[in-house]
Amino acid sequence: MKPLYQLPRGCYFKLDTGSVIFKLHHLDGVYSYCSDLQGGTHMLFCHAPVHQLSPDEVAVYVGEQNEA
Numbered sequence: 001m002k003p004l005y006q007l008p009r010g011c012y013f014k015l016d017t018g019s020v021i022f023k024l025h026h027l028d029g030v031y032s033y034c035s036d037l038q039g040g041t042h043m044l045f046c047h048a049p050v051h052q053l054s055p056d057e058v059a060v061y062v063g064e065q066n067e068a
Helices: 055-067
Strands: 012-015 021-028 031-036 041-045 049-053
Touching: 012 055, 021 041, 049 055
Parallel strands: none
Antiparallel strands: 012 021, 012 049, 021 031, 031 041
């Protein structure tokens, strides 16, 4: 787990307390511009604790959602 501001642009992550997958687009002051897999936009606090996901983890999650 690490703060959101330490992640590289374009990576996928989950918040420490959630199950939604986000993509980091860029930091904007103390907030970040992110999107979820459905295309919704989110301005998250850049010090929020997050779990960075590998592309393989995201692909597995998307595949599971498409099967449901």
